[in-house]
Amino acid sequence: xxxxxxxxxxxxxxxxxxxxxxxxxxxxxxxxxxxxxxxxxxxxxxxxxxxxxxxxxxxxxxxxxxxxxxxxxxxxxxxxxxxxxxxxxxxxxxxxxxxxxxxxxxxxxxxxxxxxxxxxxxxxxxxxxxxxxxxxxxxxxxxxxxxxxxxxxxxxxxxxxxxxxxxxxxxxxxxxxxxxxxxxxxxxxxxxxxxxxxxxxxxxxxxxxxxxxxxxxxxxxxxxxxxxxxxxxxxxxxxxxxxxxxxxxxxxxxxxxxxxxxxxxxxxxxxxxxxxxxxxxxxxxxxxxxxxxxxxxxxxxxxxxxxxxxxxxxxxxxxxxxxxxxxxxxxxxxxxxxxxxxxxxxxxxxxxxxxxxxxxxxxxxxxxxxxxxxxxxxxxxxxxxxxxxxxxxxxxxxxxxxxxxxxxxxxxxxxxxxxxxxxxxxxxxxxxxxxxxxxxxxxxxxxxxxxxxxxxxxxxxxxxxxxxxxxxxxxxxxxxxxxxxxxxxxxxxxxxxxx
Numbered sequence: 103x104x105x106x107x108x109x110x111x112x113x114x115x116x117x118x119x120x121x122x123x124x125x126x127x128x129x130x131x132x133x134x135x136x137x138x139x140x141x142x143x144x145x146x147x148x149x150x151x152x153x154x155x156x157x158x159x160x161x162x163x164x165x166x167x168x169x170x171x172x173x174x175x176x177x178x179x180x181x182x183x184x185x186x187x188x189x190x191x192x193x194x195x196x197x198x199x200x201x202x203x204x205x206x207x208x209x210x211x212x213x214x215x216x217x218x219x220x221x222x223x224x225x226x227x228x229x230x231x232x233x234x235x236x237x238x239x240x241x242x243x244x245x246x247x248x249x250x251x252x253x254x255x256x257x258x259x260x261x262x263x264x265x266x267x268x269x270x271x272x273x274x275x276x277x278x279x280x281x282x283x284x285x286x287x288x289x290x291x292x293x294x295x296x297x298x299x300x301x302x303x304x305x306x307x308x309x310x311x312x313x314x315x316x317x318x319x320x321x322x323x324x325x326x327x328x329x330x331x332x333x334x335x336x337x338x339x340x341x342x343x344x345x346x347x348x349x350x351x352x353x354x355x356x357x358x359x360x361x362x363x364x365x366x367x368x369x370x371x372x373x374x375x376x377x378x379x380x381x382x383x384x385x386x387x388x389x390x391x392x393x394x395x396x397x398x399x400x401x402x403x404x405x406x407x408x409x410x411x412x413x414x415x416x417x418x419x420x421x422x423x424x425x426x427x428x429x430x431x432x433x434x435x436x437x438x439x440x441x442x443x444x445x446x447x448x449x450x451x452x453x454x455x456x457x458x459x460x461x462x463x464x465x466x467x468x469x470x471x472x473x474x475x476x477x478x479x480x481x482x483x484x485x486x487x488x489x490x491x492x493x494x495x496x497x498x499x500x501x502x503x504x505x506x507x508x509x510x511x512x513x514x515x516x517x518x519x520x521x522x523x524x525x526x527x528x529x530x531x532x533x534x535x536x537x538x539x540x541x542x543x544x545x546x547x548x549x550x551x552x553x554x555x556x557x558x559x560x561x562x563x564x565x566x567x568x569x570x571x572x573x574x575x576x577x578x579x580x581x582x583x584x585x586x587x588x589x590x591x592x593x594x595x596x597x598x599x600x601x
Contacts (some may be wrong), residue, residue: 109140129175201267273290442526452475490524
């Protein structure tokens with residue numbers, strides 16, 4: 103059933119934006135009006151990554167192109183004759199596809215979770231000063247970023263790299279095949295780890311160290327710089343999709359940026375927390391800090407803004423593991439919810455939920471999940487709660503460093519599939535982070551943010567509608583000693599195993 107935020111086409115205020123979000127589990131699309139309200143139906147195509155024990159995490163980029171094509175066709179069919187003013191696309195960050203001179207993929211799309219370049223991470227950490235690198239690019243040496251991944255490709259697939267004409271993120275590949283245009287968004291480029299955060303351009307020395315040439319990278323476009331589609335491609339688009347004949351196409355952005363804006367954390371006054379397959383907390387700032395804490399990243403996302411925060415590989419993925427391994431269907435939803443809402447107890451196992459490695463705050467890509475304090479008496483619900491607490495403590499580790507460089511935020515907006523499906527996590531996050539948490543009830547907040555960013559230039563003077571938010575959950579200060587002790591133990595175990 104549609105919420106009051108959703109509207110019918112007849113009630114839409116022009117101009118319209120078609121937004122597409124390529125996430126970890128599906129591609130989604132919707133039409134939005136000038137106020138940022140969803141218009142009519144949405145389109146969705148589920149997909150999954152191909153994963154393996156050696157760290158493989160891939161998806162077929164041509165499959166994603168076909169998914170996006172199908173979504174555009176479905177949405178435009180429902181729209182009928184109405185013209186769309188803009189097309190905006192976001193994808194999961196830190197992806198990589200190598201293409202030949204004809205734009206054909208020479209590799210699968212390697213996702214942010216692909217960890218096969220662990221040896222190259224070690225290699226680069228020996229060659230480079232990570233501290234200097236982080237201050238220059240806003241990123242560390244990690245398997246999710248391009249320098250190590252490109253080194254791995256050169257070592258493992260030299261025949262591919264000899265044919266490589268261009269190296270793209272997944273969104274750039276989709277853009278190329280839809281519009282014939284080579285372009286990337288500032289945030290997408292920054293999430294490769296190859297951009298100078300001060301200039302918002304490719305960092306030449308690091309590009310060279312990664313083993314590619316600067317002309318193998320796409321041009322960078324800021325948020326207010328639509329892509330110039332060549333006349334022959336514009337004509338083809340108009341014939342195939344008449345409703346897009348006059349549309350401006352925006353360079354692909356990352357889901358992290360879109361999620362923050364979609365949640366309402368669009369400036370320094372609020373933290374945005376994404377709780378989906380993976381997770382992150384971030385603050386969008388106009389004044390970029392000169393010096394970053396070691397556990398955070400800082401991505402330039404346009405000429406006038408940067409996004410500071412940290413990411414977790416495993417949120418929904420960790421809970422999916424717990425659902426299956428702990429057979430929570432046998433526990434029952436009410437009993438499980440009761441265990442998560444209960445007062446914390448010292449017998450709950452301590453869990454470091456690094457099922458596919460760690461990003462923030464220690465960047466230990468080789469880390470794996472650890473459980474401490476599991477006994478013969480540990481019931482499935484107790485272990486499950488340990489996983490949930492471990493996720494909340496992982497967010498708290500990032501929040502602690504984030505407040506060193508962005509101390510202003512007094513609000514935290516949280517959203518995503520896990521926030522909706524497992525609302526108990528929100529209170530545990532508030533307690534662990536000592537921060538009020540406001541759930542954003544609107545689904546598809548990432549899609550919403552993608553549309554809002556395009557509307558900044560398409561309809562700058564139109565006031566945006568605000569989606570529904572849930573009741574703010576205040577931290578229970580009586581639980582502070584428990585979570586302080588847990589936080590300290592988490593760090594001790596981490597340092598003993600991964601530091």
